[in-house]
Amino acid sequence: MIVTVTPNTALDVTYTVDGLRPGDVHRARTVRHRAGGKGVNVARVLHTIGADVRAIFTAGGPTGTAVVGELAAAGIPAGVVPIGGETRRTTTVLADDGSVTLLNEPGPRLTDDEWQALATAVRARKPDVLVCSGSLPPGAGGYAGLLGDAPSILDTSGEALLAGLAGRPSVVKPNADELREVTGLSDPVAAAKELRRVGAGAVVVSLGPEGLLAVTGSGTWHAAPSTVLRGNTTGAGDAVVAALALGLSRAESWPDILRRAVALSGAAVLGPLAGDVDLAHYQAEQGLVAVRARPD
Numbered sequence: 206m207i208v209t210v211t212p213n214t215a216l217d218v219t220y221t222v223d224g225l226r227p228g229d230v231h232r233a234r235t236v237r238h239r240a241g242g243k244g245v246n247v248a249r250v251l252h253t254i255g256a257d258v259r260a261i262f263t264a265g266g267p268t269g270t271a272v273v274g275e276l277a278a279a280g281i282p283a284g285v286v287p288i289g290g291e292t293r294r295t296t297t298v299l300a301d302d303g304s305v306t307l308l309n310e311p312g313p314r315l316t317d318d319e320w321q322a323l324a325t326a327v328r329a330r331k332p333d334v335l336v337c338s339g340s341l342p343p344g345a346g347g348y349a350g351l352l353g354d355a356p357s358i359l360d361t362s363g364e365a366l367l368a369g370l371a372g373r374p375s376v377v378k379p380n381a382d383e384l385r386e387v388t389g390l391s392d393p394v395a396a397a398k399e400l401r402r403v404g405a406g407a408v409v410v411s412l413g414p415e416g417l418l419a420v421t422g423s424g425t426w427h428a429a430p431s432t433v434l435r436g437n438t439t440g441a442g443d444a445v446v447a448a449l450a451l452g453l454s455r456a457e458s459w460p461d462i463l464r465r466a467v468a469l470s471g472a473a474v475l476g477p478l479a480g481d482v483d484l485a486h487y488q489a490e491q492g493l494v495a496v497r498a499r500p501d
Contacts, residue, residue: 211244312342370404440479
């Protein structure tokens with residue numbers, strides 16, 4: 206079983222508008238609500254493609270109740286860790302010009318007991334692959350304390366990423382900006398090697414429309430999509446993590462993992478909400494992704 210962990214769960218609210226103009230009044234054409242947070246999104250994608258997955262997450266207050274109810278309705282297996290604070294909301298504004306604007310709340314402060322309850326829930330599952338995703342709310346302990354002997358993926362940024370490397374995750378998945386922020390290096394290959402030097406088993410870097418770069422102990426690869434897609438990019442990175450987790454659980458080769466990751470990421474861009482994937486694109490694109498080895 207793949208287990209995803211979301212310490213900073215959210216209720217995602219997505220507005221679709223004609224255009225986004227600062228200082229102006231906007232009338233949304235559609236408003237959609239869905240359980241979110243990066244680990245929840247990863248679990249949703251894995252559930253959609255038929256993987257054995259369980260989402261472990263925090264939930265508190267009426268917003269947390271809405272998150273729990275939505276996941277139950279979607280049929281996604283879940284382990285809920287109750288907290289006293291109110292689960293946060295995140296707001297996405299999709300405009301017709303293709304722009305995506307995000308407003309992310311910091312999340313409620315966790316007590317030491319709440320963090321320990323989350324850690325206990327994770328250890329009790331004994332996952333085949335553990336995915337730790339997203340920002341850490343105030344009061345949370347570091348991700349390193351959640352990582353154990355199972356293969357693991359860490360998808361976060363900034364100090365949470367650097368501190369999490371002490372747990373020696375099997376894979377970390379920053380985007381290019383996040384990688385540059387934590388290393389100070391503009392060359393993504395050199396930056397990825399630095400993260401491997403200080404604790405990451407492998408580094409998979411999201412390069413946006415240019416695909417993925419993987420720097421691993423067995424080689425370095427670049428995987429590129431067959432075409433550039435336009436759509437909602439907010440869940441693309443979570444789809445990459447879902448593909449990485451599935452590949453690790455099956456002990457697949459890195460080129461095969463990267464083909465699935467690029468295809469599933471593109472399928473997420475075509476989905477209307479984070480966590481949605483276009484299955485037809487996913488199935489067709491896997492055979493079209495170009496994976497090339499790069500010199501170390």
